[in-house]
Amino acid sequence: MRKTVAFVGAVILTATATACGGGTQASGSDKTLTLAESVAATPWDLAKASMGPESQYYQPVYDTLIRLDAKGGPTPNLATSWSYDKPQTTLTLKLRKGVTFTDGTVLDADAVKRSLLHTKSGTASAAGEIQDITGVDVVDPHTVAIKLSHPSAALLPALGQVSGMIVSPKALKDPKTPVGSGPYKLDTAATTAGQTYTYTRNAGYWNAKGFPYDKIVIKYLADPSARTNALLSGQLDGATLNLNRVKTVKGRGLNVVTYQPGDVEGLYIWDRGGKKVPALGKLKVRQALNYAFDRQAIITSAKTGLGTPTTQLFAKGEDGYQAALDDTYSYNPAKARKLLAEAGYPNGFSVTLPDLSAIFPQEQAALTQSLKDIGIKVDLDTLPGDQIFTAMLSGKYAMSYFKLGAPTAWDKVQLELTKKSTWNPSKYDDPKADDLIARIGKATGARREALFEELNTYVVDQAWNAPWSVITNAYATAKDIRVTPQPGAQYPPIHNYAPAN
Known part of the structure; x- marks a missing residue:
């Protein structure tokens, strides 16, 4: 069974946008990755979050319990191991030790419990992914037991997406600024809500080597022509393409990958x-x-x-x-x-x-x-x-x-x-x-x-x-950047971008 990693629907319902401002490419000594999104952000309350391409806005700041690999399979992340009971209605996870949120709060079993139950309390698609959860028990500071109403093959993939992102207990409800334990934190001074979101490194992140860029900038550009023009002019390092622009973009020397996410x-x-x-x-x-x-x-x-x-x-x-x-x-x-x-x-x-x-x-x-x-x-x-x-x-x-x-x-x-x-x-x-x-x-x-x-x-x-x-999707990146599509994801997750060399 393929375990895909994104819900896409709202992407077709975005307004057109004006041309983007200047960006910088992640090459040489400049380690900034500038990406375009076709949908607006819905920050930052995960109880109100969706599973579509807007999840890319959350990925820099909120780390997930599970990491989905290039084939959509679950691998360790904040959870280092897991197991089901015999009826497959309780999933027990062992949590990584020594992880803190960017506000200094320790990430422990209680924080995981509160975050999961808060996300589940919403009505958007991230909440819908984990509606089979009936409760979360704190077994010890580094062990949680997730209770299910029935066996669910969808739970582990969900914990590798927005539904499995963990938020600081101090910033669960209607946060003005996201507080997570992810590889980056939001730079509010360089962020314009609804337009441009800038993220800088979280110096205390446990897996810094997995993220080669010092800064990530995500621009909201609904207009596909604006995205393509920004790519061709060097203002962007990565963006989705309309299929009728693939030949043109390839002809200009940019990298283009095509893939079927299952939509x-x-x-x-x-x-x-x-x-x-x-x-x-x-x-x-x-x-x-x-x-x-x-x-x-x-x-x-x-x-x-x-x-x-x-x-x-x-x-x-x-x-x-x-x-x-x-x-x-x-x-x-x-x-x-x-x-x-x-x-x-x-x-x-x-x-x-x-x-x-x-x-x-x-x-x-x-x-x-x-x-x-x-x-x-x-x-x-x-x-x-x-x-x-x-x-x-x-x-x-x-x-x-x-x-x-x-x-x-x-x-x-x-x-x-x-x-x-x-x-x-x-x-x-x-x-x-x-x-x-x-x-x-x-x-x-x-x-x-x-x-x-x-x-x-x-x-x-x-x-x-x-x-x-x-459908088949197309995604383009600058010459010096490679990206790996992931099954089911319209946009590659940020951990799948790296310098081409």
Whole structure:
């Protein structure tokens, strides 16, 4: 089972930004690493934190209990070792000794307990990752026992991400400045909230050799053109790229890596119950939507050929993935129109979509045209970029272009397929799916995988969404910097950057 390391969704909902200010490259005697982020920071309370690319803002200051390696597997970090009891409902961790927070407080079992329970108390995706925790016991100053409601294969990966970051007890609730035990601390004098965040070395960090840069600067740049121009002009050392700029950036001598984090993009149907658009409550209508898209053509035209066609929520390597399910819906607009007619919509229906053209012009164009081709009338609603995210979560739109990734298949389930899921804005409820999800939560081994496959098959047959592809990401760095992508992460974690030599 692949254990991925990031949730991505909100990245597609950012506002465009103006060009960035000057940066410095980490070369020669200058050991500053300057990176760009496509999403705004949400500092600094982890109970309000998300698992997406914004986690890069937290990584310099908040260290994690577990470190995920280049394959997504758990390795020691603040926790030096761990073990489960026989029922796999108690995870006991031994903590590294001699670690202190930057405010001088000792990192001990009580601090870990308080930090985990505080993060869990929130409602954002970092909290959702550890909702299976029922309690944390302090066994001794350097040992904690995490109690679970049921076995959870997602717990260890979660402890290697935002959910497993540990905060000083003195700075848990609504901190103005982050206080962690990580390799860096925030330089408030060189930080402009919402624009630029500057981090300098934590002189007391136990693993300084693992972080070769003396300073890290993260700039918020939502506009992909601004990011690319800043890379080409030497103002940035690392940033994500739109796929149509890969050839240009490579041609200028920069390093570019492409990788699949497991995110699935396409048409996400938020109103499966038909509360807002009654047509979407009919199975044949949702199936018609799946036949409307020429997935390979979209990948070729909108993604420069990079990506893998799919009709399922889970990516290869995740629990529940079945290659045969990708043959469920082929491109067949005639069949789509026939299904619409059988469902009582021979002339199609009307739907309002959020206009994401400013951020994803090719994807929005492909979505709109494909729907029009089967007779669906599309109205595009233009909102300021910083309002779209909230509007979608409020249930304003019945469906939209979207891409969703998560640390594990179980996390994808929790993010979208339950009544309480963040990305189930209409709170659609399905008793059969609920039963399967409940059984998955209590199962282990081969039984768990079989139940995942049953759930995946059901969701595809019921056409809960109309996926297009498992996306490919591109990340560029300066000539003298190398970076290693990590499974499931849209942005590489900061410990994966190093000088090229």
